[in-house]
Amino acid sequence: MIERRPFDRLGGADHGWLKAKHHFSFAGYHDASRMGWGALRVWNDDTIAPQTGFPPHPHADMEIITYVREGAISHQDSLGNAGRTEAGDVQVMSAGTGITHSEYNRENVTTRIFQIWIIPDENGKPPSWGARPFPKGDRSGRFVALASGFKEDTEALPLRTNARVLGATLKAGESVAYALERGRYAYLVPATGKVDVNGVKLDARDGAAIRDEATLHITAIEDAELVLVDTAP
Structure with missing residues (x-):
């Protein structure tokens, strides 16, 4: 099952300084x-x-999880953490028992981000924050774990949940496959470009809610940058 959720039908709000679209x-x-x-x-x-x-x-x-698509985001929090995360890179904040933070676009250009929230497996853990660069060239033609609750994903930022956030870049005509274990849920968004997912076409910034698909076969109709969440039910 793949349910396409067109970008222009998503919920959202326009606050002037912030234009937001909500997949959920x-x-x-x-x-x-x-x-x-x-x-x-x-x-x-x-x-x-x-x-x-x-x-x-x-x-x-x-x-x-904050995935920066364009520009940069500057983070500061009540733990004393501060950092600037640039386009293509990722930051993860595990809110745990509680954390206060700010996120500002200190740039002279527009910043575009995906902000993704995943429910943790356990509550009441100490809060934490981290960020890491993920060069897009390293994701060319393949999915790379950007943030993960699985120990085997040693290069990914850690998550406290049974989930992965993955990224890939594809050139037009290029394909990638992703195996989805039985019972798991996936959500795919092309940050840029158009793709075909098991026969379902997605435009840039559309969402695809996926389950009961053993393998995702993704082909780029045009150059594309993909973000995929693979999570427990």
């Missing part, structure tokens, strides 16, 4: 049929104007 219910957008996909709870497609951002605010007991 979030903030003022509520759809009872889109409360999550397995342990995946939030996938926001955010466009942040230069020299603006999210002021300090709290979170608890959530794995929050």
Whole structure:
């Protein structure tokens, strides 16, 4: 089963400095049929104007992954962490027992991010934050784990949940396959480009909610940058 969720039909909000699209219910957008996909709870497609951002605010007991598509995001939190994550790179905040953070676009250009929330396997763990560069060339023609709750993914940022966030880049006409274990859920979004997934065509920034597909065969119709979440039910 692959359910295409067209970008132009997603929920969202326009705050002026922030233009947001929500793949799942979030903030003022509520759809009872889109409360999550397995342990995946939030996938926001955010466009942040230069020299603006999210002021300090709290979170608890959530794995929050930020994938920077364009520009850069500058993070600061109540643990004393601070960092700048550039396009193509990833940061992970495990909110745990509680953390307050800010996320600002300190650049002179627009920043675009995917923010992904996944429910942790256990609550009440100490909060943490980390970021890592993931050169797009290393993902050419293959999926690379960017953040993961699996010990074998040694190069990925750690998650406290039975899930992986993966990235790949494909040139037009190029294909990649991904095996999805029985009972697991996947959610795929092309950050850029058009792709075919087991016969279902996706445009840039469309979502695909996937289950009961043993293997995903993904072919790029045009050059594409992909982000995939593989999670437990």
